[in-house]
Every structure is written in C-alpha cells, then in structure tokens.
Amino acid sequence: MSARPAQLTFDELGTPLREVTFVVLDLETTGGSANTDSITEVGAVKVRGGERIGELATLVDPGTGVPPGIVALTGITSAMTAGAPPLAQVLPSVLEFLRGAVLVAHNAPFDAGFLRAACERHGQVWPRLPVLCTARLARAVLPRDEAPSVRLGALAELFGTTTRPTHRALADARATVEVLHGLLERVGNLGVQSLEELIALARESAPHRPTQRQRQKRVLAQGVPSAPGVYLFRGPRDEVLYVGTSGDLQRRVRSYFTAGERRRRVRDMVALAERVDTVVCAHALEAAVRELRLIAAHHPRYNRRSRRPNHTWWVVPTAEAFPRLSVVTTPRDGALGPFGSRRAATAAVDTVLDVVPLRPCTQRIPAKGASASPCALHEMGRCAAPCAGLQTPEEYAPGVRALADLVEGRDDAPLHRVAAEIDELAAKERFEVAARRRDELAALVVGLGRSQRLTALAAVPELVGARPDGRGGWEIAVVRHGRLAAAGVARRGVAPMPVIDALRLGAQTVLPGPGPLRGAPVEEVRLLHRWLTTGGTRLVASDPPWTEPARGAGAWGAWAERARPVEVAGEVR
Template sequence: MRPSRAQLSFDELGSPLRTTTFVVVDLETTGGSTEQDAITEIGAVRVRDGEVLGEFATLVDPERGIPPTVVALTGITQAMVTDAPKLSAVLPAFLEFASGAVLVAHNAPFDVGFLRAACELLGHPWPKPSVLCTARLARRVLTRDEAPSCRLAALARLFHARTEPVHRALADARATVDVLHGLLERVGPLGVHSLEELLAFLPEVTPEQRRKRGLAAHLPSAPGVYLFRGPREEVLYVGTASNLRRRVRQYFTAGESRRRIREMVGLADRVDAIECAHPLEAEVRELRLLAAHHPRYNRRSKFPQRGWWVVLTDEAFPRLSVVRQPRDAALGPFSAQRAAVEAVEALQDVVPIRPCTLRISARNPGGKPCVVAEMGRCGAPCAGRQGVDEYAPAVRSVADLLAGRWDEPLRELRARLERFAEAERFEEAGVRRDRLAGLVRALTRLQRLAALAAIPELVAAHPDGAGGWELAVVRHGRLAAAGVARRGVPPMPVVDALVAGAETVLPGSGPLCGAPADEVTVVRRWLVRAGTRLVRCAQPWHEPARGAASWHSWLELAEAGRAGYAAAD
C-alpha cells in the first residue's frame, strides 16, 4: 500500500492562482518619459479564476498637448481629453479599484513606472503590489518558433483573444486578460500553481535558484537562524527569520534580485537551520555565527572584535591612544579608525592632556616644550613644568567624562563652536559641530551599553502577542538563556529553569566586560521595547545622570542643522 502524503500547509501551498485576484491594466500616454509625459487614458480589468469582476476605464486630462504621432497611434485627440477628469481625481479611484490585487500589464515596467510616478507626484503612497509582466512571462513560456514576436497584438492572435488590441486602454487591457489566461494554462503543466511559483518562474530567477528550491523543504516554520553551506561545508551566508521556511524559500524566487546572493545560492549545497525561542535569540545567534564563520557573502558584523577604542595609556603622564583592545576606561568601539582619531582630537581641544607620543619619566623628563605647550594647550610635563599630581586632574576629567560623571568638556566644545558661529566662521563651526556630535553619539552608546554590561544577571519578559511571554536571561550584557512561556503556562517555573541552565558568563576587560558591542546593542534594544518587564535584576540598572544621553536634544538639533545645510548645498 502506497503511503499517503501529508497534507500541505497553507504556507507550503502559497497563494493558489485560482484564488488570486489580478488587475490587468493598460495606459495610454503622451510619450514614453515618466518625467516629461503624462497619462491620457487608463483601462483596467479585475479578474479572478477566469471571471471578470469589474472594469475601470477613463480618459485623463494630461494638462499638456498630445503630440500628433501619439494622436495618430491611439486616436486620442486633444478635444477628447479637454473635459476629462485630471489625474488627481482619477488616480485615487484606480488605486482603490486595484487594491489587494496583483498588478498585470503587458510591458509592465512602462505602465507601472507611470503609475508610481503619478503617486509620487500627487503625494499618494505607492501600495507596492506584486507585479506580473505578460510580455516577460511570454518570453519565458513560449518558444521563438511559436511566438517570434511577444508584442500584445501577436500574442492576442496566438491565444485567440476576444478583443483586438487597438492602442486604447480598455481594449488592450481586455486583450491582455486573454493573453494572461493563455499563459497561465501553459505554466500549469510545468508545476506552477501558486502566485509565488509564478513569480519565481519569471526570467529574473536564475536556473540555480529554481533548481535548489528543494533546499528549503525540510525547514521548520519557526523563528531561528539559517546557514547556507557550500560544497566543502563552508558557511556561505547566515541570516535570521521569524519563519525559517518562508524566508529561505524567498531566496529561490524573483523577489531575490541581489547579484551576490544569487551567486551564493548557486554555490550552496545545503541549508541548515537553528530553531530559536524568539527573535532576540535568533539575532544573537546570528551575530555569534557571523563572528565564528566570517561568511564571505555577509557584509556586516563579521568581525565584532575589530573595532577601534580610545583609551588612556598606562604611564606616569597618560595620553589618549587609539587601540584595538579596550581597557576599563575606554571610549568606543568605533567602526573606523578615523572616527576614533576625531574623538581624540575633540577631547584634546578642551582637556589639557598631552597630544605627544613620548614616553615621559616621572623623575627625569629631560625634554623640551613643544609648540602645543607654547600655545597653552599642554602643561609640558616632558620639560618638567608639570608633575604627576598637577597632571592628574586632566586624566580624571577624561575618565569622569567617559563614565558619565562630568560633561564639562562637552559644554566647552559647544561654547567654542557657538563662538565660531557668532563670528560668522560657519565652516569652522560646522566642523566642530560635527566633531562634537560624533563624540556625543559615541559617549551615549558607550554609557548605555556599559550600564547594561555591568549587571551580573538580569531576567526580562516580553509579551509574545498570543498571551504568553518571551523570556531572556542576560549576564554582563550577553544573552545567557532564552525561552518562552506559552499562554496558560505559569512563567516563573520557566524562568527558574532558564536561570538554572543559563550560560555562565565571566566578565572580561573593558567597559563592556568583554561582551561584543553588537550583541549588547541587540539585547538592550529588546529590553527597552514597549511592554518588556524586568523580572529580576541583580543590581539596579541605571545610566549616569550627567552622561551624554542628556545631550539628546542638542544632538537632534545639530543633526537637523547638518541635514538642512546639506539640502541647501
């Protein structure tokens, strides 16, 4: 006896073509440019399962002249559109007519391009419908012997359309309906029975994408992380999904147009999946897998430990240095070395900390004062003019700024840029504004992440939207355990079990206790979401009152001013 096949889920079936609503549209215009020409007529037919549900047809006043060549082609004269409604009145009605349907057109880029341009011009949001081009589908389905030309008139004759296309919108839309149905009959025997399969059948899908659709067949419909693996088991790409099967299947459809990802799909031999309790666990696992495997087709977060930090050196007269490994008093991480250098330069402008790189002995400096000392920006400890005790306040001011205990350097930087602005030295003021804004952003991020990383253990819960809870155990900024308490399940026993089995996290060096900044950022973002509740916290979670976050309002104004200046340029 042949074993029965398991019934497919709706996700596996997709959207059956027989229940899909199509709106077949055709436009007549004054020309072919969406910037210089305008729509003169719209015709559309709404169909489902071979049945016409409605039609839409209207002339449109283009508010400009119609070229004689266009009049000769379409038969639409200036007199015909003089009393026609303007596009501003027609477009909302058409968008309502086409709402919720797949948009179909012969040479769809032309018609859809005009409709999108019209929405942009009149301030209507583009609804982003699925779009099907019958010309493109015909080139995919029909052989050149069968259809030497894929023009609408030729296809209408081939499929015995009941309406002859005559370059009038409604007639051409009706002819396109018959062409669409004829093409759908051709793809059915090829195994195309859903909208997703139809879109995947278009020419944009490479042969490798189509051939490897089965790689997603075994994946669960659950949140998690997926890994594309190559012929030598190497990890090519890592991603996250709230529904693993649905997300991975998208890599084998026309919706995936990125060239490098298509290349990756062509190389992939297998897709592995790691189910996760909820999206936070998936995001964290993705970051850790990226750091572990460095997949060649991922572009972000592959090297989380390669940031740049600004630290105080460990010597008698400390200075600011840009390094790879943080210390307890450090600012960062910066993704670019130049950003870290600019932060150092900003601090050196207002804090009398030496900019030189000399190794100075506390007992016998034996040097000569440099130009910076002569300018009054350094106490010249290299020449013995400043002792360790006299130099210490500058070091403490930097440490206090990093810890959020003191923000006077920020105030001094703001006062200086205001003086430049009052003197109408706007270019220099702009440079100092951008430098201060970058420093405020870096300090804000550091202080927020450091406050979370300092907590030995924190347990939080977030509603899962179905009456249950998503649970997370966080230790020193890292996700140590994740789980869920479904609706009807008492959450506290689940919390106790998660805490008992959570990963042991030993604090490391640096302000983030050794945790990667990307992971702490992801965890903190989840914790501060609306609805999240703290279940347990080993110590109070607080951020410094005089930290850089108190400069948020100034930062918003500075960024708005920069955007306005860029727009003026």
C-alpha cells in the first residue's frame, strides 16, 4: 500500500482513487422488503490501493423461515440462520466496518436501501457515506458490444475473476472487488483520477451519457490546474476552437467530458479538440478580461460571441458645415453609444433629432448653402432649411453645441423639455402619444447614461480598485484608459498597499487611442465598470479623480424610477 504524499499534484486534486478505501458489500435476503428484517447474510471486503485489507462475513437470523425458492438460489436454509445473530446485533459491526469508506455494491441502491432502512428500525445513524454502484459504472464504462449484460456473473466472466459469484454474500463481494478493479483500470484510460469523478461517471444516465469519443478525450484535462483562469480548446491544426473562463479550471475542463455537458455544439467541439491550454489568472476579473481578448484575437468557431466581437453601433455628427447624425461602427470623439444593433442606434437618432435642432435630412450641404427649395420638414417647423440658404453655418452651430453638451453631460435641458412635454400630453389625456414619448425619452436616457459612464471610465489614465475576496483578502485591479493593466491579490494577512504599489509599477502601459473610449474595447470597458461599481469594490486610487457629469443621464435615475406606465383607454402601457 502506497504512502500518502505530503502534497497532491494538480492532476490529483479531489480524492485520488489510490487513496480511497472501498468497502465492497453484498447482502442476501429472504426476498422480503427493506422494511422488515429480511437480511440473511452479510459479506463485505475492504480494499485500498488495490490491496485487500479486511473482510467481514456473517449469517443473520431474519426471525422467519427462508422460502424454498431462496434456499434453492443461495443454499442458505432456515437451519443455518436459526443460530445466527439477529440484525440488531450485526448492524453495529457492519456500520463500523463501513466507517470512513466508500460503499460499493453491485446494484448498490438495493444493498444501501436495506441497510439504511435497518438503521431507521434499530435506532442506528446511517453514516451517509458515498455509494458506488458497479452495475451502473460498468454500463457507463463498457460498450454494449463488449458487455451486453452487466449482471455480476457476466462481468465476472468478462474480467476473468478468480472468484465467481454464487449468491453467497462473501463470495459475491469478493467477485465484485475484482470487477471493481477491472473497471478502475478502464476509467483510468478515460482520465478519471478522483473519487468524485468516478461517482459522477457512474451516475451518468443513458440518454445523456458521453460518447466514447468524448470519454477518450478526458485525458486532455490532465495537468490542468485548479485555479481561476482561461482555458482554450485547440484543434488538430492548433487552431483555437473554444475559449472559456472558470474559477476552477480543472473542474470546468473535466466537466466537458461528463454527462453534465449536453450541448451538441460543445460535444462536437470536444470531439475535434487535441489539446487544452490554460492561462492562470489572479482572479475572476482578470480571467474574464483575458477571455474577451482571446476571443477577439482568435475568433474561435465554437464561441457564439466570437462571430462579431466588440461589434457595436454609434451615433456621430458628420464633419460638414451643417453636420447631420450618422450611424457608424467606428466612433469618433463626441459619439453617442455604444448600441447593440443598428436598429437601436437609428432609434436613438430619431429621438435626438426631437430634442436638439439638427437637420434630419441626409444630403450634403455646402457651407454657402444650396439653391434647393425648402422641403416639407421646413414647412412643419422641423428644419431651418440650410439647403435653401435660409440658415448659415453660424446660425446652425448652436444645435451642434447642444448635441455635444447633451452627449457629454454638460447640459440636460433638452431632456427636461421632453419630460415637460410628456406631462403636458398626459394632462391633455393624450395618453398614447405621452406613452410613446416617454418610452423614447427612457431609451435615450439609457443610451446617454451608458455612453457617459463608459466614456468617463475610459478617460481616466489610471485608477486602482480592490474588492474583498470573501476569505479575508483582496482582489486588486489596475485600470488604465478603460483597459485592465494589471491584476493581483493580497491574501489574508498580507498588507494590500505594498501589493498595489508593485502592481502599479509593473502595470501595462496603455496609450489612449481615438474615440470616446480611447480605443478600448467596448466589452472590456463594460466589464471593468461593472466590477468597479458592484460587489463591494473600493476605489483605492484615481489619477485624476474618476467623475461622471453632474448634468448627465445619471441624474435622471430618479425620473426613471418615478416613470409609470401611462393608462391608454383603460389599458396599461
């Protein structure tokens, strides 16, 4: 028997199978139910590391005669059980033999059910120990063409056991031990190394049982560390098939080879995978950021979000003498966004045109104006007709400044005007129009708020946040211009400030780029903002101070809370 190592390797996290004590048990009964004392014989073998370290065998007096059919099957007669101890005397010894072990039986629900019911009747405490069924394990491990039946006798013949089952408790337990060892040799080829994985494998139900190809790929999980980070499944040409993140890389990667993974798309990915690479991270935030960056870099075919990573839409004023609003995918300074779809960005354009005096047409107009006749929008009072030379660039400029002030949060007067209009419409009982205007204003407030929050974060050259890790320590992040520049942890008992100082000194240099987010990816800025503003994160340092505009959309949170559906002809919208 091998000695227990001082420290387990990453491959052996969990309970290594070589260190598990198994008690393989078999019961013979009179054929009665578990609710009566119908056990006639108990046989158990204790094994560890492939060695037999103890046995227990005894007949049990059930207090009744043994039926002829059972006598013919087992050879146990009423005369044999008449002088045996009753179950009440045998049970404490059986429970003591089981203590600290895993209960193994062929058709384990039967044997464990009888013992559990006996404990309830005789005032014993059921130890709630792990239970492993060799019949179910065999069905999970062995292909049907090799093992059409998983009866104990059939498996004993398949594995060539020296002890053959005879429907006597100790002999059947000994045969089950050999079957168990044969199955454990098979599961090693599937990458199963711990007790937890073994029990999970035995519990896999037939409809969701992993394919043989999926089982064979379990070896890809070997060497994966039990730490937070990012994992990459790579294909036969070393291409990245899938990128994911987890707080425990080893557990997550191994889950891809079990019945718990039922997604057809992922199973197809696992079948193609040839290798799993991992990147250990300081904490979950760093892992999430690295996942975003790797997906954007590799566009893995099995990540749904990799189809269009960081693809967003923005609303920007054009560079003309009479600027108009345009929907683009590459933002410039002063852009409003991001929006998840072109449709949402176009809806924002319509709402903005209702609150700032910009022309809604799309034609290019020279600085000296054009000779065109004013269109219907001019007659409706929605445009001053610069196309007809009725407005100069200087006269048009206040509308452009109003847009910039609204987007950057310097002036929210246009929002107040729309809110007053909604109140006036509701007072006139024009509920449908009021409801539509309310929804448009709410959508604009949401878009402005998102834009101003992310823009404000991306504008800060450096800030440091620290979040409690739940174990008395701190998770630390250094953010520069909307990007994660460094990440680390200060464990419990470690002074955090020296760690923070070291992280700041070694943090990545981030040069600001163009646009409202200074070149940072939208998803990364969103992720960092969420981490900094939730979960008890504390702002340790910010140079210059991280601020958001006082007259921005954030001040409209109370209005959004007060906004209620407007009644329309007896209905609620």
